[in-house]
Amino acid sequence: MSEHEEHTTHSQGFYLAIGASLLILTATTVGAAFVNLGPFNPIIALLIATIKATVVVLFFMHVKGASEKLTGAIVVSGFFFLAILLSLSLADYLTRSWR
Amino acid sequence: MRFQPGNGGIPVQNSEAVTVEHEAHNPALLHHFADAQQQKNAASLGMWLFLVTEIMFFGGMFCAYLVYRLNHFNAFAAGSQQLSILLGATNTAVLIISSVTVVLAVKAAEAGKRKVLVGYLVVTVLLGMTFLVIKGFEYREKFEKHLVPGPTFQFTDTFDDNGKQIPVNPKETELFFSLYFAMTGMHALHMIIGCGLFSVLAILAWKGHYTPGYYTPVENAGLYWHLVDIIWIYLFPLLYLISRHS
Numbered sequence: 001m002s003e004h005e006e007h008t009t010h011s012q013g014f015y016l017a018i019g020a021s022l023l024i025l026t027a028t029t030v031g032a033a034f035v036n037l038g039p040f041n042p043i044i045a046l047l048i049a050t051i052k053a054t055v056v057v058l059f060f061m062h063v064k065g066a067s068e069k070l071t072g073a074i075v076v077s078g079f080f081f082l083a084i085l086l087s088l089s090l091a092d093y094l095t096r097s098w099r
Numbered sequence: 100m101r102f103q104p105g106n107g108g109i110p111v112q113n114s115e116a117v118t119v120e121h122e123a124h125n126p127a128l129l130h131h132f133a134d135a136q137q138q139k140n141a142a143s144l145g146m147w148l149f150l151v152t153e154i155m156f157f158g159g160m161f162c163a164y165l166v167y168r169l170n171h172f173n174a175f176a177a178g179s180q181q182l183s184i185l186l187g188a189t190n191t192a193v194l195i196i197s198s199v200t201v202v203l204a205v206k207a208a209e210a211g212k213r214k215v216l217v218g219y220l221v222v223t224v225l226l227g228m229t230f231l232v233i234k235g236f237e238y239r240e241k242f243e244k245h246l247v248p249g250p251t252f253q254f255t256d257t258f259d260d261n262g263k264q265i266p267v268n269p270k271e272t273e274l275f276f277s278l279y280f281a282m283t284g285m286h287a288l289h290m291i292i293g294c295g296l297f298s299v300l301a302i303l304a305w306k307g308h309y310t311p312g313y314y315t316p317v318e319n320a321g322l323y324w325h326l327v328d329i330i331w332i333y334l335f336p337l338l339y340l341i342s343r344h345s
Contacts, residue, residue, distance in 0.1 A: 009202075019196065034343055045336035046337075049336050056329050060201075061325045067136065067139075068140035071143060085158050086158070086165065
């Protein structure tokens with residue numbers, strides 16, 4: 001292996017810690033679902049899901065510290081277009097009752 | 100200055116020539132890439148472009164779910180109360196653990212530990228199958244309770260909102276189960292493909308196809324598996340955890 005080749009992986013302990021934190025977040029989201037927070041229930045659930053997804057993308061999929069910087073741009077563009085899809089659709093459906 | 104074969108006859112600097120000559124020993128390095136790192140980056144970029152199309156593919160279903168859920172909230176919550184949080188949470192944990200084994204497999208491939216790599220790949224396939232078996236039991240229960248959309252669909256329950264029973268339109272709950280089966284079914288199909296992918300990788304890894312200089316298929320299959328994990332991370336709260344606080 002040539003010396004300029006980059007190591008993108010972390011230590012085994014690091015991955016186990018990330019995995020453990022994802023399991024704790026799963027337990028948290030299940031626990032939070034049984035507490036009545038009114039309109040904040042789905043917000044908390046989606047917030048925790050987004051934190052988990054971000055952790056997976058950054059550390060398991062190695063977007064953080066990736067040797068190819070374009071990867072980050074592609075990931076962001078993917079979620080950007082998803083945001084357009086969801087926000088414009090909801091902008092339609094949520095305002096149909098405004099008569 | 101000297102000329103490198105496979106470099107279009109372009110003269111290269113001496114310092115680079117040493118690297119290229121060294122990398123040329125790697126049989127997996129294709130001639131149109133400067134070095135192994137560039138080849139790996141290109142493969143990873145291509146994989147990410149595919150994953151973006153997957154995000155948009157599932158995004159359409161998430162969008163449909165969101166719109167119908169906002170329009171028929173009580174019916175969707177009543178349908179959601181039929182799902183088993185225990186099985187859903189167990190499956191989430193299984194997928195998260197499988198994501199850890201995938202990332203450890205990539206690490207083992209990078210370190211050139213063949214047997215460790217095969218071990219983690221096999222464990223990943225087994226965890227994926229565990230997920231599918233649990234999902235299968237959930238599906239069977241839905242069939243038994245006549246909750247599968249179609250002519251046999253029956254739903255007489257009400258939405259239990261903090262002890263208050265709110266009647267719901269069964270047609271709207273049927274919509275919830277249509278989306279439930281479409282989304283979890285498409286996710287399960289991705290899991291089946293992933294299990295097949297990792298089985299092939301395990302066999303190839305056992306035969307010694309992957310070296311520290313070339314393990315791109317392991318890495319890219321890992322990216323795919325993590326994305327399937329992320330989709331479930333969103334499916335679980337959206338389908339299972341609506342309005343459970345009663």
